[in-house]
Amino acid sequence: MAQSTLVIGAGIIGSAMAWQLAESGCTVTLVDPSDTGGAASGMSLGWTNATYENPRFYYELRRFSMERWDALKATYPDLPYRQNGTLYTSFYGTPLQTVYDEHTPWGYPMTWVSAAQMAELEPHLAVRPERGLVCPVEGHVAPHEAAIFFRGLALGAGAQFKKTRALSVLREGDKIIGVRTENENLLADTTVLAAGRHADTLARTVDVELPMTAPPGLLIHTKPAPSLINRTILTEDLHMAQWPDGTITAGGDFGGGAVNDDPDTGAQILFERLQKALSNGAALQYSHHTVGLRPTPQDGFPVIGSPLQGLYLTVMHSGATLAPAVGALATDEITTGQRHALLDPFHPNRFANTWNVECV
Ligand SMILES: Cc1cc2nc3c(=O)[nH]c(=O)nc-3n(C[C@H](O)[C@H](O)[C@H](O)COP(=O)(O)OP(=O)(O)OC[C@H]3O[C@@H](n4cnc5c(N)ncnc54)[C@H](O)[C@@H]3O)c2cc1C
Known part of the structure; x- marks a missing residue:
């Protein structure tokens, strides 16, 4: 049923939500004090994949989303996404055989490649182990540009887009009726909190606790270089990808860690690793580094669903991978009232024992 909606936060998740809700016939007001396409979304590697932290239910949601990225790209060729595949020469301590054994029985396409095949696929990669894995369906997106798109x-x-900050969520009786912003009260049938790592602060204003962490992630960025990297490449101590403008982004870990404690030194270490990882890496020119905070619910899995009548939460790490799925499936849920099986494991009620409220 068409209804009025507010989406708080215009990163990749909120913007995907706003689009899908508007397409479905809802009245939509997207609210964010910034119009740059998000916070975490602007500091992300943007690797779309279904191998990261994966029980089967999480894999299925990620896979669904990856297929939607491809379908969207076919409809919108200017979308800043491409399915360029991944070369795994290592996976942060998990043996590649385990990655292969866990995912290929689910139908995930991963192929073993020899060092010689790697040399053909990625001729500039300097260090090649005896064998690696290629996954052709993984991809790369510029999350803040996709948010703006x-x-x-x-x-x-x-x-509508309102460039203002939501200060608190408004409740009338058992129902959430909108938000108070810096300028006015905005009212709606459903308020979607897609405010990334700030979603917990807003949820708390109506006694909904959303246990979250925000581990930092350090990335380095080079100046534009000739084409050196075709796929996203994961080595023992680096993940790297090259954007269509020639700049290379590289990071050292997926969970926050030592190189983030002193970002300047960490960035220097990462740049040295990148230079060594590529045969003509010495010619690369350093540009800058970024430290982004990953909006991460405490158990590591996305929070997607309605904890209270009129309130809907969409908060997650891996939002670059998941945005198209979340936009589509959460919109279906909001407009039909029917829960999609793929979303079931991600309902916020899994944290309900910490709340002061009656759940729906
Ligand atoms: C270093 C790093 C690497 C990553 N790599 C990957 C990867 O390879 N693959 C992957 O899938 N994911 C990756 N991620 C995670 C992914 O980028 C995030 O999950 C995703 O960007 C989250 O998007 P979002 O829209 O929820 O949040 P954000 O992009 O943070 O956007 C939230 C928005 O909410 C707004 N906001 C906040 N408070 C308010 C308020 N009170 N009122 C109104 N608006 C508000 C902010 O201004 C912001 O625009 C990475 C993240 C980092 C930091």
Whole structure:
């Protein structure tokens, strides 16, 4: 049923939500004090994959989303996403055989490649172990640019964008009725909190505790270079990808860690690793580093669902991978009231024992 909706946060998740809600016929107001396409979304590697931290239910959601990225790209060729595949020469301590054994029985396409085959696929990679894995269906997206793209589609479908901050969520009786912003109260049938690592602060204003962490992630960025990397490449101590403009982004770990404690030194270490990882890496020119905070629910899995009538939460790490799935499936749930099986494991009620409220 069409209804009025507020989406708080215009990163990749909120913008995908705003677009899908507007497409489905809802009235949509997207709220964010910034119009740059998100916070974490602007500091992300943007690797789309289904191998990261994966029980089967999480794999299925990620896979669904990866297929949607490909379908969206076919419809919108300007979307800043491409399915360029991944070469795994290592996977942060997990043996590649384990990655292969866990995922290929589920139908995930992964192929073993020899050092010689790696040399053909990635001729500039300097260090090649005896064998690696290639996954052709993984991809790479610029999350903040995709957020701006989705916001454009949302505005085209009738959504409004308000450049202001939500200060608190408004409740009337048992129902959430909107938010108070810096300028005004905004009212709606459903309020979606897609405010990344700040979603917990807003949820708390109506006594919904969303246990979260925000581990830092350090990335280095080079100046534009000639084409050196075709796929996303994972080595023993580095993940790296090259954007269409020639710049290379590289990081050292997926969970936050030592190189983040002193980002300047960490960035220097990462740049040295990158230079060694590529045969003509010495010619690379360093540009800058970023430290992004990953919005991460405490158990590591996304929070997607309605804890209270009129309130809907969409908060997660791996939002670059998951945005298209979340936009589509959460919109279906909001407009039909029917829960999708893929979303079931991610309901916020798994944290309900810490709340002061009656759940729906
Ligand atoms: C270093 C790093 C590497 C990553 N690598 C990957 C990867 O390879 N693959 C992957 O899938 N994911 C990756 N991620 C995670 C992914 O980038 C995030 O999950 C995703 O960007 C989250 O998007 P979001 O829209 O929820 O949050 P954000 O992009 O943080 O956007 C939240 C928005 O909410 C707004 N906001 C906050 N408070 C308020 C308020 N009170 N009122 C209104 N608006 C508000 C902010 O201004 C912001 O624009 C990485 C993240 C980092 C930091």
